Amino acid sequence: MTSLSNKPLPTKVEVLIIGAGAAGLMCAFVAGQRGRQILVIDHANKVGKKILISGGGRCNFTNIHCEPSNYISNNTNFCKSALSRYTPSDFIALVDKHNIAHHEKKLGQLFCDNKSKDILAMLLNECHQSGAKIRTHCNINKIKATGNYFEVNTNLGQISCQSLVIATSGLSIPKMGATGFGYQIAKQFNLDVIPTRAALVPFTVDTRTLEKLSGLSGSSLPVSVSCDNMSFKENLLFTHRGLSGPAILQISSYWKAGDHIKIDLIPEIDLFKVLKEKKRTHPKSELKTIIAQFMTKNVAQTPINLWFPDCGFVNKAINQFNHADLNSIANQFHCWHFTPNGTEGYRTAEVTLGGVNCNDISSKTMQANKHKGLYFIGEVLDVTGHLGGFNFQWAWASGAAAGEHV
Numbered sequence: 001m002t003s004l005s006n007k008p009l010p011t012k013v014e015v016l017i018i019g020a021g022a023a024g025l026m027c028a029f030v031a032g033q034r035g036r037q038i039l040v041i042d043h044a045n046k047v048g049k050k051i052l053i054s055g056g057g058r059c060n061f062t063n064i065h066c067e068p069s070n071y072i073s074n075n076t077n078f079c080k081s082a083l084s085r086y087t088p089s090d091f092i093a094l095v096d097k098h099n100i101a102h103h104e105k106k107l108g109q110l111f112c113d114n115k116s117k118d119i120l121a122m123l124l125n126e127c128h129q130s131g132a133k134i135r136t137h138c139n140i141n142k143i144k145a146t147g148n149y150f151e152v153n154t155n156l157g158q159i160s161c162q163s164l165v166i167a168t169s170g171l172s173i174p175k176m177g178a179t180g181f182g183y184q185i186a187k188q189f190n191l192d193v194i195p196t197r198a199a200l201v202p203f204t205v206d207t208r209t210l211e212k213l214s215g216l217s218g219s220s221l222p223v224s225v226s227c228d229n230m231s232f233k234e235n236l237l238f239t240h241r242g243l244s245g246p247a248i249l250q251i252s253s254y255w256k257a258g259d260h261i262k263i264d265l266i267p268e269i270d271l272f273k274v275l276k277e278k279k280r281t282h283p284k285s286e287l288k289t290i291i292a293q294f295m296t297k298n299v300a301q302t303p304i305n306l307w308f309p310d311c312g313f314v315n316k317a318i319n320q321f322n323h324a325d326l327n328s329i330a331n332q333f334h335c336w337h338f339t340p341n342g343t344e345g346y347r348t349a350e351v352t353l354g355g356v357n358c359n360d361i362s363s364k365t366m367q368a369n370k371h372k373g374l375y376f377i378g379e380v381l382d383v384t385g386h387l388g389g390f391n392f393q394w395a396w397a398s399g400a401a402a403g404e405h406v
C-alpha cells in the first residue's frame with residue numbers, strides 16, 4: 001500500500017521532504033494532491049514512530065479548543081495563519097473520512113478509540129493515494145544549494161530537488177530517532193535558531209526532598225500549579241524521581257532552571273476556613289484526618305511533615321492549634337513553593353521548546369525568507385504547544401501550509 005520501496009532513489013524530484021513524521025507526511029500528501037512529485041526520506045527504520053507512541057498509544061491527535069494562545073514561541077503571531085487555515089475540524093473531517101472512531105477524553109482532547117496506528121495508516125494511505133513516495137533507512141550526509149536546486153547527498157544516493165522541506169522535529173526522545181539535524185541545516189543556511197530546552201517533561205527533585213516524598217510515589221491528586229505568570233489546573237503525580245502528571249508537564253514548558261513553582265494542593269477549597277470551622281465543631285479531630293477529606297491520608301501528612309519537621313503537627317488535635325498556626329498550615333497547602341532541581345531532559349520530554357526562529361520563516365508558506373525553496377515545518381520550528389493534542393495540530397497545520405506551496 002505505501003510506497004516504502006527498495007528501488008534506488010530517484011536522482012531528481014520536485015519536492016524532497018526530510019522526516020516522515022506527523023508534519024512531513026501531512027505535507028507530502030497535501031502537495032501530492034496538487035500533482036507535485038514528492039519523495040519523503042527518513043533515517044529511521046520505521047515512519048511515524050512518535051505518532052505510534054503518542055497519547056499512551058491512542059494518539060491525542062488534536063484539540064477542539066485549539067487557539068494560538070496554546071502555543072509558546074518567541075514570535076507569538078507566527079502560528080496564527082497556518083492554524084486558522086488548517087483547523088481541528090479539518091483534521092477531524094479527514095479522520096472521519098477514514099472511519100477512525102474517536103472520543104473526547106477531557107478538555108477538548110480527541111483520542112482514537114482504538115490505536116495510534118490508525119492515524120499513521122490514514123496518513124500513509126493519503127500519501128499513497130496522492131502518489132507521494134517514502135523511503136526509510138536514509139541518512140543525509142550533506143545538503144548543498146546550487147542555483148534553483150538543492151543537492152542532497154545520502155547513503156542511498158544523490159537526489160536533487162526544487163523544494164526541500166525539513167520536517168525532522170526537535171531533540172525530544174533521541175531513542176525514537178530525534179536529532180538536531182533541522183537546527184544544523186537552519187544554521188547552514190544562516191537562519192537563526194532559538195536556544196532549545198526540554199518541555200512537557202517531569203521535574204526531578206533533590207535527594208533530601210525525594211527521600212521525604214518517597215512514600216508518595218504513584219499518588220496523584222488534582223492541583224493548580226503556577227510559574228512565570230502561567231498556571232494550570234490538572235493532576236499532579238508523585239514519582240520515584242520527582243513530580244510528573246499533566247499539571248507538571250504543562251508548567252515545565254514555562255519553567256527555567258532555578259525558578260520555583262507554586263502548587264495549590266487543594267485548589268477548590270478555602271482550607272483556613274475549613275480548619276477554623278472544624279476547630280469549632282470537631283475540636284478533637286486530628287489535623288491529618290481533617291485534611292484527608294480532600295486527599296489520601298498519606299498525601300495529607302507527608303507534606304505537613306516536610307513543611308513543619310519536628311512539630312508533630314499531623315497527630316495533633318485541631319483544638320491544639322491557634323489561628324496563626326492554622327493559617328500557616330492552610331497557606332502551605334495552597335501555596336507550596338517548590339524548587340525542582342531539574343527536569344528529566346530530552347530523554348522523556350514530549351517536545352522541544354525553541355528551534356528555528358519563526359522571524360526567518362514565512363507564516364503563510366513555511367518557506368525560509370532568505371532561501372527560496374527551503375521550508376521548515378512541525379516541531380523543528382520555534383512553536384511549542386501545550387499538552388493535549390496541540391502539538392499534532394501544529395504539525396498538521398504547518399505541514400498543510402507548506403504542502404500548498406512547495
Ligand SMILES: Cc1cc2nc3c(=O)[nH]c(=O)nc-3n(C[C@H](O)[C@H](O)[C@H](O)COP(=O)(O)OP(=O)(O)OC[C@H]3O[C@@H](n4cnc5c(N)ncnc54)[C@H](O)[C@@H]3O)c2cc1C
Nearest residue numbers: 019021022023043054055060169177181378379389391392
Ligand atoms: C511520548 C510522546 C507522546 C506524545 N503524545 C502527543 C499527543 O498525544 N498529542 C500531541 O499533540 N503531541 C504529542 N507528542 C508530540 C508530537 O509527537 C510531536 O510534536 C510531533 O510528532 C511533531 O511532529 P514532527 O513531524 O515535527 O516530528 P516527528 O513526528 O517527530 O517526525 C520527525 C521525523 O524526522 C525523522 N528524522 C529526525 N532526524 C532525522 C535525520 N537526521 N534524517 C532523517 N530523518 C530524521 C525522525 O525519524 C521522524 O520520523 C508526543 C511526543 C512524545 C515524545
